[in-house]
Amino acid sequence: MRVAELSRQTGVPVPTIKYYLREGLLPAGELTSPNQASYDDRHVRRLRLVRALLEVGRLPIATIREVLRDVDGHADWNMHERLGRTLYPLAGVHDTPPGPELAAAIADMDAAIARWGWQVEPDSPGRRKLAEVALTFRELGVEYLLDEIDRYAAAAEMIAESDLRGIATKRAPDDVVTSAVIGTVVGDALQAALRRLAHEHTSVRMFGRPG
């Protein structure tokens, strides 16, 4: 199909598609003449993925490029290694400058991770992200919001098992990585929406309705 049809099928304007092509978020189409390229269903799927990462995940262009490069590569690697390589950049930026406070928070969280028996690499970006959140809670005077972190970890494990069961059993290995990216990024929005609804339900039970 031509770029106009690709635009029609995905709802993404032609100038935006050209921008993604220049930025390397979308592979080039097959040249059918010096000025015309032809696109196929893989472009439709990739374009929808890019939109979801931008609109739902609000990821920076550079992160999306990095993730997509890893989605496409390393087919001969062990699946655990491929997933780690692709998903590590999705842990989010590190906002907190290094220092003794962050180091102490990292040590606290490492102790919690060891208590849960979780096997995670020393350089796993989730470790630092977790420590940054702990530090933010402390700065805001709400450290007690971490009092039930062991229960949060148990819930996260339950969610992760369902997540991986879904992507591991229902798709060809190559799609596992793409599904994992979608499940991680769009899955954050899913978990956040469920948590808000569960807050409302639990609040009714705890505080009652007005009047």
Next chain:
Amino acid sequence: MRVAELSRQTGVPVPTIKYYLREGLLPAGELTSPNQASYDDRHVRRLRLVRALLEVGRLPIATIREVLRDVDGHADWNMHERLGRTLYPLAGVHDTPPGPELAAAIADMDAAIARWGWQVEPDSPGRRKLAEVALTFRELGVEYLLDEIDRYAAAAEMIAESDLRGIATKRAPDDVVTSAVIGTVVGDALQAALRRLAHEHTSVRMFGRPG
């Protein structure tokens, strides 16, 4: 304290503080002379809250203003109603245009919410957000990522109970609303970090290590 000291204590530059004052994110200080205002610990705490909502939650200024107005008001309301009023704007923007596909997704998710026995208002923004995520999964061809949604809901309920137990029992009622805002926004980052670490741990168990 003067604005320079407020800046020193929070690490927020003076021009940024003045911008927040103009935008109504920070209440005015007490005027000590026509050109000088005095700030106190409440300003320090509020400034740290604004920074967390901006940097961790990446919320738009207008949303933060709306949330903070509700944090400060309605002290005579029932707590469930106050929390709902304050937290509803935090559900996130609605990206998906209305239409038959969104309506069908909302109907599906409403059926799931009824199945879980959750008491949530018809206009609860989490309903629509959930439907938008379901629609995104469908468009990306990964509907099966919702196969275990009942388990996700059970995990969300577990998390929400811990969340509300924390904020309800450990603080004065006025701080409950502030803590709930922090717990919702910064808590999303906490849950996302835990979920990524749990993915890594589960992936090792499921796929083994390389080599």
